[in-house]
Amino acid sequence: MVKIYDTTLREGAQGRNISFTLQDKINITLKLDEFGVHYIEGGWPSSNPKDLEYFKRIRDYALRNSVVTAFGSTKHKGNSIHSDPSLNAIIDAEVEVATLVCPASKFHAEKVLKIDAQTHADMVYDSITYLKAHGIDVIFDAEHFYLGYKLDREYALGILKVAREGRAMAIVLCDTNGGSLPQEVYDATKCVTSNIRGEVGVHCHNDGGLAVANTVFAVIAGASQVQGTINGFGERCGNADLCQVIPTLELKLGIRTISRGDMYKLRHLTRLSRYVYELANIPANPYQPYVGEYAFAHKAGIHVDALSKTVEAYEHVDPALVGNVRSITVSELSGRTSIVMKANELGIEVGEDEPRISNALKEVKDLECKGYQLENANATLTLILLKHLGKFEKFFEVQSWKTVTEGKDQEVVAESSVKVKVNGETMYEIAEGLGPVHAQDLALRKSLVKYYPEVKKVSLTNYKVSVIDTGFGTASTVRVYVEFSDGKGSWATVGVSTNILEASKNALIDGYLYFLHKAKGIIR
Structure with missing residues (x-):
């Protein structure tokens, strides 16, 4: 077994924009x-009051699988061992x-550090x-080991001893600058595991x-x-991503990594990854x-065709083993098989x-x-099918429909009117919004709620505009991408026009059409 040491809360938090x-x-x-x-x-x-408080608070929780460790540096060259603040803070962390x-x-x-060899040792x-005298076991992180090994092998090995x-x-053994090559890491690690007894670990940066x-x-190498x-968060370019290391060791090399667990726990890996992204x-x-x-999305037609015959053709592992899912992307690069598999989904x-597949x-x-761009606009693609x-x-x-924006009394007012036929009845509604697209949305919703009150659950969660052919300046065609949610799921649509309001409409x-198809059980 290889033991997993997670440093997301310390090393990961040193990554840019992570707190x-x-x-x-x-x-x-x-x-x-x-x-x-x-x-x-x-x-x-x-280093900071938050981390000190963390060690006090975490004692209230009974962990089943993991041991919480405190990080610190060896004593400062100018301090006596008994007065060093880093070491004593670790002792206080209990x-x-x-x-x-x-x-x-x-x-x-x-x-x-500007110290001689004896002071260093x-x-x-x-x-x-x-x-150790205070009852604390110690893991020694040999910072810059791989670089030190290349520059002066005996000195680096001497510190480990x-x-x-x-x-x-x-x-x-730490590749702190992240500049070592795999063969260099293998050779140096093999030298250590062959000459120094006991447990040897590795800590790599991704520069x-x-x-x-x-x-x-x-x-x-041992x-x-x-x-x-988790997710490779860390200083500069980050650290080794445990979301890649763990399944590689488990699924490729057959090496157990998860404490008192089994392969089933790997199925929670994707969920863990996304949870940490969310909190970060x-x-x-x-x-x-x-x-x-x-990671398991397939787009090219020949890939999808091969996949329909045997998933091993383009998947190195079963996505379910790590809690992920396979997805088929339909685009201009797709073939008939992509359409069929998307319809089956x-x-x-x-x-x-089926001849209609060719038409779609x-x-x-x-x-x-x-x-x-339909590969991310799942709702628009579904309606086409x-x-x-x-x-x-x-x-x-x-x-x-009509949408106008008017400036008056130093205020900008957007108003949209829409005539909609619903169940044989023609509905005419007007709404004001914070902007023209907001006004369009409110007017459309007002016309639908009489017959489809469930649309009240729908909200717009994202709205983006991209210019497709910039050479035409303000006359360029634009692509509008909109994301929706009903609190249970999310979906996205796309519209294209030289008129941004028509594309948005x-x-x-x-x-809303996609939502109603799903709400009425026509699609799953």
């Missing part, structure tokens, strides 16, 4: 414990395990034994885009502890391996030899040629 509240840190701790990581680095108690960091590099000792040994003599429970690869190579963060207030990376929204059984595919390609497959219901028809109409 966790105290409650966020507690909630993430509970999720990580539920998932089954071995160690959760809660923070650096001497943890069972601490992680101490110090360079294992002669270059950093001389150029950054004493700092490491004295700090570890001091915490000092840490082991101090009875550190584990020695973690060269190789943090995950370097971590895997270290494990192959490392039995992996440090990283960072948009989820849809292209993230294993857990991203597009909607609950419409249709064969590839032709319309998709024609629309994309005009500037539509429904029309060609004979499943479309005309719940309403917009017969005419078309996207709004599609949004």
Whole structure:
């Protein structure tokens, strides 16, 4: 087994634009414990009051799988061991395990810390034994080890031996600058695991885009502890992404990683990833391996055709194993199989030899040629398929519309009128809004609620405009993208026109038509 050491709450929080509240840190701790990581680095108690308070609060929770660790540096060269604030803050945090960091590099000792070799060794040994004397086990993070190993191998190995003599429970080799190559990491790690007894871990940064690869190579070389963060959050370019490392070790190498768990726990990985994104207030990376929204999304026609015959053709693992789902994207690059599989997703059984499939595919390609992007506008695409497959219901028809914006008394007023035919009755409604699109939406909703009161549940959650052919200046065609939600699910539509209000109107109409088809059970 390889032990997983999560440092999202400390190293991950050092990433740009990432900040966790105290409650966020507690909630993430509970999720990580539920998932089954071995160690959760809660923070650096001497660095800020929030982290110090975290260690007080987390004692109130009984964790089942994980051990919370406190992070700190070895003693400062100018401090006595008993008066060092970093070490004493760790003691005050009342943890069972601490992680101490110090360079294992002669270059950093001389150029950054400005200490000689003996002082360097004493700092490491004295700090570890001091915490050990207070009943705290110590993980030693050998900062800059891989660089130090390249510059002066014996010096770097010597620091590790000092840490082991101090009875550190584990020695973690750090690629702190993130510039090492996988073969370099393998060779250096193999040297350590062959010459220094006890548990060896690895901690990689992603500055060269190789943090995950370097971590895997270290494990192959004998490392039995992996440090990283959920979603790869961290300083500069981030750290090794545990959402990639864990399934790679489990599914590719057959190495267990999750404490007292089984393969079923991997199915919570995608949910864990998105939960941490949510608390970090960072948009989820849809292209993230294993857990991203597009990780198992298939678009090219030949890919989808092969996939329909055997999923192994274009999927390296079953998405369900990590809690993700397969999706088929329909676009101008699609073939007939893509249309069939998309229809099946909607609950419409249709064969590839169905002539209407060709007509639907032709319309998709024609629309994309005009500037539509349907791969994310799932509702607009669904309506196209429904029309060609004979499943479309005309719940309403917009017969005419007018939207005006008027400036008066230093205020701007937007007003929209709409004439809509619903169930044989012609409805005429007028509404004012904060802007022309808002006015359009309010007028359309007013005309629908008499017969379809459920539309009150629908809200617009996003609205974006893109210029398609910028060469025509203000006469350019624009694409309007609108997202909707009814509190249970979300969907998106797209409209294209040289008139931004017409494009918006078309996207709004599609949004309500899709909702009604779903509400009435025509599609699932």
